[in-house]
Amino acid sequence: MTNWVDACAADEIDQEDVVRFDHAGRTFAIYRSPDDEYFATDGLCTHEKIHLADGLVMDDIVECPKHNGRFSYKTGEARGAPVCINLKTYQVKVEGDRVMIGIGA
Amino acid sequence: MSGDTGIIIVGAGECGARAALSLRENGYRQAITLIGDEVHLPYERPPLSKQVLLDEAARPASIVLSDIMLAERAIRHVSGASASAIDTLGKQVILSNGRALSYDKLLLTTGATPRRLPNAPASSRILYLRTIDDALALRSHIRANMHVAVLGGGFIGLEVAASARSRGAKVTVIESQERILKRGVPEPIAETITALHRRNGVIVKCGVAVLGIEADERHVGISLSDGDKVSADVLIVGIGAQPRTELAVQAGIAVDNGIAVNERLETSAADIYAAGDCCSFPHPLYGGRRLRLEAWRNAQDQGILAAANLTGAARSYQAVPYFWSDQYDHTLQIAGLVDEGQLVVRRDLGDGAFILFHLDDEQRLVAASGVGPGNKIAKDIKLSEMLIAKRVIPPIEALAAEANLKSLLPRAA
Numbered sequence: 236m237t238n239w240v241d242a243c244a245a246d247e248i249d250q251e252d253v254v255r256f257d258h259a260g261r262t263f264a265i266y267r268s269p270d271d272e273y274f275a276t277d278g279l280c281t282h283e284k285i286h287l288a289d290g291l292v293m294d295d296i297v298e299c300p301k302h303n304g305r306f307s308y309k310t311g312e313a314r315g316a317p318v319c320i321n322l323k324t325y326q327v328k329v330e331g332d333r334v335m336i337g338i339g340a
Numbered sequence: 341m342s343g344d345t346g347i348i349i350v351g352a353g354e355c356g357a358r359a360a361l362s363l364r365e366n367g368y369r370q371a372i373t374l375i376g377d378e379v380h381l382p383y384e385r386p387p388l389s390k391q392v393l394l395d396e397a398a399r400p401a402s403i404v405l406s407d408i409m410l411a412e413r414a415i416r417h418v419s420g421a422s423a424s425a426i427d428t429l430g431k432q433v434i435l436s437n438g439r440a441l442s443y444d445k446l447l448l449t450t451g452a453t454p455r456r457l458p459n460a461p462a463s464s465r466i467l468y469l470r471t472i473d474d475a476l477a478l479r480s481h482i483r484a485n486m487h488v489a490v491l492g493g494g495f496i497g498l499e500v501a502a503s504a505r506s507r508g509a510k511v512t513v514i515e516s517q518e519r520i521l522k523r524g525v526p527e528p529i530a531e532t533i534t535a536l537h538r539r540n541g542v543i544v545k546c547g548v549a550v551l552g553i554e555a556d557e558r559h560v561g562i563s564l565s566d567g568d569k570v571s572a573d574v575l576i577v578g579i580g581a582q583p584r585t586e587l588a589v590q591a592g593i594a595v596d597n598g599i600a601v602n603e604r605l606e607t608s609a610a611d612i613y614a615a616g617d618c619c620s621f622p623h624p625l626y627g628g629r630r631l632r633l634e635a636w637r638n639a640q641d642q643g644i645l646a647a648a649n650l651t652g653a654a655r656s657y658q659a660v661p662y663f664w665s666d667q668y669d670h671t672l673q674i675a676g677l678v679d680e681g682q683l684v685v686r687r688d689l690g691d692g693a694f695i696l697f698h699l700d701d702e703q704r705l706v707a708a709s710g711v712g713p714g715n716k717i718a719k720d721i722k723l724s725e726m727l728i729a730k731r732v733i734p735p736i737e738a739l740a741a742e743a744n745l746k747s748l749l750p751r752a753a
Contacts, residue, residue, distance in 0.1 A: 251746070283402070289715035291722045293746075300718030301664070301671075303637065316358060316640055317384075317404075 237326060237337035242275070245332050253297055253308070255288030258338070263325065264288050265334060266308045268295065273327045274308050275336040281313065281320035345371060345442045347650055348433050350423045350587065351449035352376025354384055355616030355639035355646075357404040359447055362647030364413040372415045373441060374405075375433070377422040380472055381405060386636050388475040389496055390666055393482055393503035426591035428609050445611045445650050448588060448599055449643065452581035452617040452634055457491065463555035466575045469496055481574035484508030489562055489572035491550065493520030495665045497578035498533065502667035505540050512543040512570050514562065519546050524663070526678055526696055528686075529711045536670055581634055583618045596620055598632040603656040605646045613650060615642035624658050625728065626680055626706070637662045660725045669713050675725035676707030685739045687720070695720050697739045704733050720745055 242256040248267040255278055256263045262278035264287040280287055280299040289300040297308045304318030311322035326337035347363060349356045352374050360374050376382065384402040410417050418435075425434040432440045454468040467478050478500070482488060488504040490497040493515030505511045513520070521530040537544050549565040553575070560575040583598035594600040594608035598620035605613045605621065616639040620632040641659045648655055664673045681698025688694045693712020700706045708724030710717035723745035727734060734748045 286715065289718050291719045298722060300715040300722070303722075316361075316644060 236339075238339055239328070239335045239337050242334045242336045245273070245329050245334050248273070248334070251292050251294070253288050253290065253292050255286055256336070261338075262286065263336060263338075264297065264308070265327070265336065266292060266297065268309075273329060273334050275325040275327045276306070276308055276311050276322040280304055280306075280318065281322060282318045287322075345444055346373065347371070347445050347447065348373045348375065348441055348443040349447045349449060350375050350433060351451055351584075351616070351618070352378070352382045352417065352419070353449060353451050353616065353639065354382070354404060354636060355451070355643040356447070356449035357382035358640050358643035359449065359615065359647040359650075360415045361405065361409070361413070362644045363650065364415070366647060366651050368647075368651050370444065372413075373418060373443075374415055375418045375421055375423055375435070375441075377420065378471060378473075379420040381407065381410075381417070381419075383472060384636070385470070388472060389469060389499035390503055392472070392475045393479050393500065394506055396479070423587055426587060426593075426609075426612070428591050428593075428612070431611070443611075445613070447646050447650060448607070448612065448614040448618060449616045449639075449646075450584035450587060450599075450614075450618040451639075452583050454577065455580040455582055457550075457553075457577050457579065460553050460577075461555045463560065464557055465555050465560045465573065466553070466577065468577055469500065470581075478574070478576060482507050482509050485510070486574070487512070487570075487572040489514065489560060489570050489575045490578065491562070491575060492578035492580070493517070493544070493546065494523070494578055494580065495521075495663075497576065498537065498667055499665060500576050500578065501537060501542050502540070505537075505542050506668065511541075512545065512572065513537065514548060514550065514564065514570065515544070515546045516549050517546065520544065524678055525672070525674065526684070526698075526709050528694075528696065529672060529709055532692070532694075532711050533667065533670070533672065536668060540668055581617070583620075583632060585618065588614070588618075596630065600630075603658070604649050604654055605642060605657060606649070613646050615639075615646040621657060623661075624656060625660065625731070626677055629677075631661065631677075633661055635661065635663050658729075660728045662725060670711060671713075671715060671717065672709075672711045673717055673721040674707065674709040675721050676705070676728045678707045678709055680706040685736055687740055687742070689716055689720070691716060693717055695724070697724065697734075699736075702733065703736070704731060705739075723749065 251269045253266045264278040266274040282304045285301040305314040311324040382404040422436045424436045482504045487510040490513045501511045552563040554561040562570040585595045588599040599614040617634045622628040682701045683699040685697040693716040695710035698707035
């Protein structure tokens, strides 16, 4: 069962950018694409556990701020050294002006 | 995949391991042999001066290539073995045990070795930091109330100082230049880092020469030119590194501040490439200026490019030089070559974080350097790196203000 959690205001995230959301001891990264779609992944890089919300978003890629590992934030796919483990992704929906993420039961 | 012939990589650090991985990712199907003189699996070195020293319980190091990865990719890892010679005509690498391995193509990723302190007495209390074994030896001396003396105010020395101080050790940094980070780091950033260390209780002594060192198996005494004498439990020496070129020299391969390669990472010998800390290469962004970089990112990126070229890609290496250092809660990052700049524009980001943009005489962005808590400067440095790569001449007012650097970046149509 999907547990929908209110993560942030929709306008809190700039286009082609990312913010951090912490919930229940976990950290997530929430993205807004250049065409205003929202996405969510685990918040830490799978290489050295750096917060991806400090990273740079270009098109559909987030780049880790520390060691420049790249992921597709839409699919979680690792896209270049040094990362080789994909990010977990989460469902996202926008209700009114709020971004909700589905993080499981 | 039988026999020895295929690609041999001499040096099993980040660069060599990344090259081996990339060869398989590129579809290379012949034998790959990775020769390393350490007995360990290939691991990343940046944590050695940071997490490994900070945490007694820290895993020894981040492994780049595990046993499973080696097996799955049929990469043969010859560990604890050094290459003593290359027979360029017979296309063989001779190991120190006399065994000869044949290659079709050879990649040298032999790295660098810490510069030794001349005339220092032999002592288990005088240490250098390059390998995981070095780090574990040093870690045993880093505890509350121990006195760690650091010789050299470069990245390694300062990272060790921060880690040791964070664990409660008394720390003294000794630098012969008038300031720390003299090579490649702008003065305002060095001042910030100096203040950060002093705020954390480190004694930073600049402009002092070492007149003499006495050491036994329990302590080290360092006599300085200002009349001071530092008595420490351990002395860590971080006074730079030298490229490991012995193998190339023996083989008659051209050397120029490292194994000299062209923009495709080819050495002067047929079918032999070099990459990472051990090589110097011409950089097209800086007018073909020959560089040798001791940086994790360079090792990684050149390993990947060398792998591509070993399998026929013929690509030029033109990544923007990039360095980072973590000390306490602060990160320092530099993209590009600061000394290519003529004009500096400063951008403040709050919380003491700032970035310096370095422009050449055509006002082209040639470097960006910054320091601040956490990863506050990371996005702007990354964007700067992209602007440098695209040879952008940015409006100065946009650099100084808080304009989004992304808006300055030319995008593909």
